Amino acid sequence: MSIHRPWLEVSGLTRSFGAVQALRSVDLTVEKGEMLTLLGPSGSGKSTLLKLIAGFDYPDSGSVVLDGCDVTYASPSSRDIGMVFQNYALFPHLSVFENVAFALRMRKLPRAEIAQKVRDALERVELSKFAERLPRQLSGGQQQRVALARAVVFGPRLLLLDEPFGALDRKLREHMQLEVRRLQRELGLTSVFVTHDQEEALLMSDRIAVVHDGLFAQIGTPAEVYAAPCNAFVAGFVGESNLFKATQGAADTVELEGGARIPGPSARHAVGAGMAVMVRPERVRRLAMGQTADIRMDAKVLEVAYVGETVKYKLRHSNMEMLARWPFEGELLEPGAAVSVGWNRTDMVAVDLQS
């Protein structure tokens, strides 16, 4: 009988800097071949966690187990972890070839094998022609690919990516995101990816761990995290959302802060408990005369933002403000216009007020 063991297992990891608790006993498992994203605002502790996994810092308590070996206090050079740094950290005095060959030279592989592996890695990232260039002679996207080749050429047990796309312009970033994901899948590389960009996280990940204040607010697939955030922080951080503070009522109703009682989402809280209901802006529908919905209200347009294929409207109904996102159909509503909006019970999610 074999016991299932995750490829990377982080348990009870704690790290403080002076009075600041960067990580408060976090547990995390990553399966072989999985791409897990640590998503959180800056200062949430996600970079600290990455450093502890890479070995550039050591925890106050807890353990990091990689492929069955406890590496909590092992030196980074012995961990066999490939890392792509935020600024790529390419060696400026070494050619592209030598940058990629570095890890292999440190492992004292035979010359011919090094040449072969470097050629293969450069081919994978389509940089074969640039082997003799210096890093500064390459564009940002090319440098990024060198960093990637350098991190995977030695067959690492784990690939770490520390906000690697921050310096690229939008178009290149989208291209690189897909390319990294393709490479990671092809090589079956278990990866931990750090970002503060929620769109990037949704696009790249098998699972997302939302980091907040040194703790995981939620861990789940992109669809779970987006569609069923478990608390107000996740709801607000991943995607846009409308959050209404409320109290859980009986029979799946909720009482909003203003006192209005509406049909609520399927209850997750005890009757009388404080909670919030969340509705995504794209679920707030514009209702024509006679159309019905579980919740229906008249609202006034406050602000209009045209963002291409959709239009974002900020709406107000008595003291409730909300965002709605509707497809652009040739006509913009003006601020001040009156609209009927509504949504159904199933469009709402009950979330905790805070993590």
Place this chain on the structure above:
Amino acid sequence: MSRTEAAALPSVSPGVPGIQPARRKGPSRLPTLLLGLPALVFLAVFYFIPVALLFSQSVEQGGVEHFRKAVGDDLYVRVLLDTLLIAAYTTVLSLLLGYGVAYVMATTNSKRAGLLILILVLLPFWTSVLVRTYGWMVILGRNGVVNRLLMSAGIIDSPLALINNMLGVVIGMVHVLLPYMIFPLVAVMKRIDPSLVPAAVGLGASPFAAFLRIYLPLSMPGVIAGATLVFVLAVGFYITPALLGGGKVAMMAVLIEQQVRSFLNWPLAAALSVVLLLATLGVFAAVKAVANRTMRWQ
């Protein structure tokens, strides 16, 4: 200079993307040259012309005779070699002592520690060379602090000869010239991306290998700059060798001064000066050639 130029020019790069445009001759070079003009004029009036006069004076009064003496006479050749040797010792010692200090200055996160080290380096730097040299005489002399301490501790029976020899001269010169090594090193080290060494270690390098293959090569421009500065200054050093050498260590500057003041032999002094200048330029050119080959990435 080429870097500023590349930035100033519109980056037109036909052909392969990512390659910097080739050096272009154009109107944009003139203002750059004009900026250097005042300093150039100053150097011409106070350096190049006097050197040329010195040279011509030496040739006029005796043709190549003085030069033949300066490079043929055993005594003068010995002194020239000693001078280069002392300068080399001073440079190597300054590098060994200064590298660590510069590294700490460049990489410390503590503002207070950085400031403290800066003051410790600058304070002697701002003090007169003469004062510091006399200071060393007090410390290293026959009855100096070091000898008395060692003797009262019973480690030695008779005083060590710490001054009036090459050792004393080198100690004094290293002390005076150390800041000239440290500051260029710090300037270069501060520009080294601090994530490079962790990146190397993460790729499997031991800390020593990461230093040898990554940090050291990247700090080489600072090493070259500091070493050149210290070497050139050391070759022409006068006060410290004159005082700490106690007349027993002959360096070129001391010899030249003797020729002028004691023997009024201006032409020979001029010839010796020119030989020293050429030797210095030779070392400089050799260093530059090596540096150019190893620092192609710069």
